[in-house]
Amino acid sequence: QVPPCESWGTMEKLAKEKEVVGIYISGHPLDDFKIEMNTFCNASIALFKDLESCVNKELNFGGVVTDVQHRITKQGKGWATFILEDYTDSSEFRIFGEEYLKFRHFLLKNSFVFVKAFVREGWINKETNKKSEPRLQFNNFQLLHDVMDSYAKKISIQLNIKDIKNEKIMALNDLLTMHPGSQILNFVVYDHEESIKLNMPSRKKKVKISQELLEELENQEVYFKLN
Incomplete structure (x- = not known):
């Protein structure tokens, strides 16, 4: 006989489904925020595969943080990598400097966030004269739960x-x-x-x-x- 145990929470259940099967079965972590995602986001995570078309534009996007790594440089400055997932795709982001210090408290695994970011042109390498990939300037983070009241x-x-x-x-x-x-x-x-x-x-x-x-x-x- 199987001993009694506590039921999994929604996020834990969905995470186990994806871990075992590779996809969500009983729902999606963002289902409670469909209206916010459809109404207030002008970009999806899939868009970040090619940012050239978005240079000099502000993107509003949301998702669930599925992984985050807080790090420290040799100079003692904090930064982080985090993976954000929505209905379309998932992508890894990096955040540094003042932006990291300002928004790091939003970077928690399984947190639902709404992000405003400006897409800037990449840096030009003075030696090769080649331009790097477009870079993101993070202007604001907010919990998806608060978006309806704000906007x-x-x-x-x-x-x-x-x-x-x-x-x-x-x-x-x-x-x-x-x-x-x-x-x-x-x-x-x-x-x-x-x-x-x-x-x-x-x-x-x-x-x-x-x-x-x-x-x-x-x-x-x-x-x-x-x-």
Whole structure:
């Protein structure tokens, strides 16, 4: 008889699945942050295989830290390598100097992070006159858990005029009333056949944009957009 033991946490379970099978089976570590990843990221990890097209652009990307190594140079300065993984790929990054000192507390294995980085041209070797690979300037790290509060300022509810029925409006009103807050609520009523689109900002009602609210909207098959 197998002795009783504690159940694995979600991250441990998924890590074991990938270790044994090579892929995630029961889900993906980022599934709880799908909306943040789709809404606020303008780049995926797969993009880092070829950064030449991104020089002089700021990239917003997120993922789970699957490995991290904190190191010290001979001069006693700290730096780190870390592997970040999203739905598309995984990539190793290096961070040095002031950027490392500022953001090192985010570099923990299994932490979910949102990163803003500027892509700069590579250094030019004075002896060979050859340019190195583009380099990243890390401007900000943030926990993915905090991204919704930081960047979601307005939610626009999309309503097809043909689907507007009393029952649906009442259910939607009840749901929005359950999530009071300070973020702007806007309604977009549209009719594709007549090419009509009407923006209707709510004057009195504001909401708290949260994962729970967005999941309930999806359950009610209500389309929305975050700004």
